[in-house]
Amino acid sequence: MKPMLQINSLKKQYGSSTVALNGIDLEVHPNEFIAVIGPSGAGKSTLLRCINRLIDPTEGSISFQGQEIVGAGKKQLRQIRSQIGMIFQHYNLVDRLSVLENVLHGRLGQMSAFNGVFSRYSEADKLAAIALLEKLGLEEQIYKRADELSGGQKQRVGICRALAQKPSLILADEPIASLDPNSSRIVMDSLHANCIEQGIACLVNLHQVDVAKRYATRIVGIKSGKVVFDGKPEELTDRMTQHIYEGKEHQMFQQGVPVEQAV
Amino acid sequence: MKKIRIGHKSTQRQQRWFVGLMVILFFPCFFYLKLDLNQFKDGLHQIPHIANMMMQMSFDQFPDLMDGLLTSLIIAFLTVVISVVISFFLAFVIATNTAPVPLLAKIIRAIIVIIRTIPVTIWVLLAVASIGFGSMAGVLGLIFPTVAFLTRVFSDQIDEAGKDIIEAVKAVGGGWWNLVFNGVTPQLMTAFLASIAFNFEITVAETVILGIVGAGGIGVLLQEYISFYDFKPLTLGILIVFITLFLLEMTTNLIRLRLSGRGHK
Ligand SMILES: Nc1ncnc2c1ncn2[C@@H]1O[C@H](COP(=O)(O)OP(=O)(O)O)[C@@H](O)[C@H]1O
Ligand SMILES: [Mg+2]
Numbered sequence: 001m002k003p004m005l006q007i008n009s010l011k012k013q014y015g016s017s018t019v020a021l022n023g024i025d026l027e028v029h030p031n032e033f034i035a036v037i038g039p040s041g042a043g044k045s046t047l048l049r050c051i052n053r054l055i056d057p058t059e060g061s062i063s064f065q066g067q068e069i070v071g072a073g074k075k076q077l078r079q080i081r082s083q084i085g086m087i088f089q090h091y092n093l094v095d096r097l098s099v100l101e102n103v104l105h106g107r108l109g110q111m112s113a114f115n116g117v118f119s120r121y122s123e124a125d126k127l128a129a130i131a132l133l134e135k136l137g138l139e140e141q142i143y144k145r146a147d148e149l150s151g152g153q154k155q156r157v158g159i160c161r162a163l164a165q166k167p168s169l170i171l172a173d174e175p176i177a178s179l180d181p182n183s184s185r186i187v188m189d190s191l192h193a194n195c196i197e198q199g200i201a202c203l204v205n206l207h208q209v210d211v212a213k214r215y216a217t218r219i220v221g222i223k224s225g226k227v228v229f230d231g232k233p234e235e236l237t238d239r240m241t242q243h244i245y246e247g248k249e250h251q252m253f254q255q256g257v258p259v260e261q262a263v
Numbered sequence: 264m265k266k267i268r269i270g271h272k273s274t275q276r277q278q279r280w281f282v283g284l285m286v287i288l289f290f291p292c293f294f295y296l297k298l299d300l301n302q303f304k305d306g307l308h309q310i311p312h313i314a315n316m317m318m319q320m321s322f323d324q325f326p327d328l329m330d331g332l333l334t335s336l337i338i339a340f341l342t343v344v345i346s347v348v349i350s351f352f353l354a355f356v357i358a359t360n361t362a363p364v365p366l367l368a369k370i371i372r373a374i375i376v377i378i379r380t381i382p383v384t385i386w387v388l389l390a391v392a393s394i395g396f397g398s399m400a401g402v403l404g405l406i407f408p409t410v411a412f413l414t415r416v417f418s419d420q421i422d423e424a425g426k427d428i429i430e431a432v433k434a435v436g437g438g439w440w441n442l443v444f445n446g447v448t449p450q451l452m453t454a455f456l457a458s459i460a461f462n463f464e465i466t467v468a469e470t471v472i473l474g475i476v477g478a479g480g481i482g483v484l485l486q487e488y489i490s491f492y493d494f495k496p497l498t499l500g501i502l503i504v505f506i507t508l509f510l511l512e513m514t515t516n517l518i519r520l521r522l523s524g525r526g527h528k
Contacts (some may be wrong), residue, residue, distance in 0.1 A: 052434055082436030092431035094450045108445060109436020116437065117444040165435055 003027035004201055005051070005169060010060035012046050012225075020046040021057070022225035028169070028201050033192060035212035035233075036205045038222035039245050044205040047222065048171045051203070052084045053077055065168065082109025085162025085200075087172035087191070091154040095147035099138065099157050102146050103129040106164025125164075132160045136190050152183025159191055163198070170195060172204040176211070188215055209241055316494040324496035328484060328503055335480030336507075338401040339466040345402070346409040347459055353410070354417030355443050360429045361421060363439055371414075378411040383469055384476060391477045401470060401478030409466060416458045420451055453522040460515040467511055471504050 005028035012021040020043045028034060036044050049055040051062060053069060062069040064080055072080060085106070093102045107125050108116045115121075121129075133142055136156045141149060146157065155175055162170050172191060176184035192215045195202040206212045212219050213233040221229030221236070221244040229240050353371060355361045362368035378386075383405065390404030425447040432446035448455075474482015481504065488497040 054430055054433060078436040078438060080436075081434060084434070086431070086434035088427065088431065090427055092427040094428055094431075094446060096449050096452060105432065105437070105445060106435050108432065108441045113438055113440040116441045119445070161431075161435070 001029050004030050004065055006061075006063045007051070008061045008063075010047070010050060010062065011058045012043070012050055012055065013058045020225055021050065024060070024222075024225070024227055026220065026227065026230070028203065030168070030201055031196070031199055032217050033195055033202045033215060034204070034218045034220055035216035036203060036220045036222060037207070037209055037212050037244065040207075042222045043225040044222055045173050046225075048086075048173050048203060048205060051169075051171060052081050052086060054086075078109055082165060083167050083169070085165050085167035085170040087155070087158045087162050087170065087175045089174040089177045091151075091158045093146040093154055093157055093161075095145065097146060098143050099133065099141045099146055099149070100126070100129055100143065102157055103133060103160040103164050106161040109165065129160070129164050132163050133157075135194075136160055137186075150183070151179050152186055155179065155183070155187045156190055159187070159194065163194055163200075167200060170200055170202045170204075172202065174205050174207065177207060184211070209236070313494070317498045319495055320498040320502070321495035322499060324484070324499065328481060328496070328500050331474070331481030331484045331500075332503055332507060334398055335470045335474060335482065336467060338398050338405070338478070338480055339463060339470045342402050342405040342409055342470075343459065343463045343466055346406055346413055346462075349406075349410050350413035350417055351455075353414040354421060355439075355447070357414065358418040358421035358425070360426055361439070361442055361447070375411045375414055378407050379415070381408075383408045384473065387473045387478045388476055396477040396479070398479035401473060401480060404473070404478060405466060405469060409462065412465075413458065413462055416462075417455060420454050420458070421447055424451055424454060457519045457522045460518045464508075464511050464515045468508055471508075 005026075007024055007026040010021050010024040010026075011019070013019050022043075024043075024047060036047065038044050046055060050057045051064075051069070053072070057070060060070065064084070067076065067080055069077070069080055094105070101119070104119070104121045104125060106129075107121055111121075130142060133139060136159060138153060138156055138160070141153060141157075146154065149157065158175070170191070175191065176187055179187060188211060191202065191204070194200070204216075213236065216233050219229065219231065219233050219236050220227055221240065223244050223246075228244055229236060356363065357368040357371050357375075359368075386407050387401065387404030390400040394400050394403065428446040428450045429442055432442050437445065470478065470480050471482050471485075474480040474484075475486040477483070481500065485497065485500045485504075488494070488500060
């Protein structure tokens with residue numbers, strides 16, 4: 001099968017000294033649910049943000065469904081981004097808008113600026129957004145303000161927003177890092193189920209190896225900006241896990257990366 | 264036994280230098296101005312006299328003063344409304360996360376720094392010099408520093424609180440207009456309103472004072488009374504200004520409290 005996303009020797013350097021990604025090669029095929037694991041500061045967030053160019057990579061190439069992302073112009077980039085959903089650790093919802101409006105934001109990339117600015121969403125889009133919210137168990141919350149929800153509910157709204165894009169790829173950056181175990185389970189279940197059902201490929205950054213093993217069809221281990229493991233969950237041995245996370249102490253203490261910054 | 268040091272060495276040194284320098288500079292400055300203690304003493308004797316004159320407040324000028332006050336408030340209001348519209352867009356042009364053309368952002372930032380280093384009084388004087396005395400000069404002169412101030416405040420708010428939202432709108436493929444109107448503006452609306460309320464308060468205070476240099480409003484009257492040693496209406500004028508600013512401060516505080524209260528819910 002042809003990969004939908006192909007990343008070749010991707011490098012990202014911040015400033016003159018911090019090398020966040022040091023030559024990443026990665027292929028993503030349709031229907032894959034890939035967990036990206038690695039210690040804080042390994043470069044997981046940077047990798048995800050390079051894929052939709054929220055961060056501009058320093059070197060390398062990323063091709064998404066045959067289109068080159070790294071050199072894409074403004075308009076093409078917007079068009080590519082509209083096909084890639086993104087889910088954030090801190091949900092990144094607009095607090096003062098309703099839950100429904102937040103979900104409808106998923107449509108903005110596929111609307112004219114005029115219609116977007118004046119929130120003129122089509123009735124079909126509204127129905128689809130409501131259906132998504134109902135599906136994720138948020139029918140009671142549709143007209144609440146986003147900041148009235150609990151963390152787990154907010155993240156499900158985040159998932160709805162991404163799904164509203166009708167994407168072929170979803171990038172999730174530590175979607176459960178700020179949630180309690182119970183909410184985490186609901187969020188991961190929703191994300192996983194919807195991706196599988198709709199044939200959306202998913203790259204999800206995770207801290208927790210056990211969660212990664214439970215959901216992923218494939219696990220990618222990243223350490224100091226390099227892929228050190230890429231295989232099936234059952235191939236990820238304890239020794240390998242230890243190896244991946246071994247860098248954590250090294251990174252935190254010898255290079256002086258503050259914990260907060262790296263998290 | 265030697266005592267254990269508890270402070271941060273270089274910070275303490277900095278503080279000592281700072282205080283030392285102030286003390287050393289004080290004396291030459293004091294003598295440079297030839298501050299005359301006798302003049303000061305004479306002035307003290309005058310205080311009961313002036314206080315006495317000011318106590319004889321008269322309400323004869325009340326209608327004029329209220330008219331002046333209304334003019335001042337209108338000048339301030341127009342200044343703030345016009346400035347808000349201009350600054351709103353400029354802020355998005357210069358905020359790091361939303362700047363469409365980084366070079367343009369840099370240029371505007373530099374211009375804002377220049378505008379802000381020039382005191383408001385100078386701006387109003389320039390406006391008075393170019394279009395003559397009156398309210399129009401007040402509005403024109405106040406717009407420059409007000410736009411500079413609001414643009415700076417708005418853009419800081421965008422950079423600080425809008426980061427996550429901007430990421431989210433960009434990620435769905437939204438363009439610049441979407442960032443501005445679908446993401447940041449609803450998110451930061453209350454913060455913007457609070458800054459505008461605060462700015463209105465400052466601008467009213469400035470308008471009153473700047474009337475004295477010819478920018479129209481109640482300040483013009485106060486200036487006249489002072490130059491004619493006309494203390495009776497002056498007292499009333501000062502009282503009116505005081506009450507207005509006091510009420511304004513109370514109201515804006517209330518507004519800000521309510522806005523932030525809603526933000527925390
Ligand atoms: N905006 C930035 N500026 C400078 N350095 C950064 C920035 N973002 C991340 N880094 C650095 O890049 C490295 C990788 O960070 P990140 O991708 O956030 O890792 P992870 O998500 O795996 O914790 C870290 O050393 C981090 O400090
Ligand atoms: Mg991260």
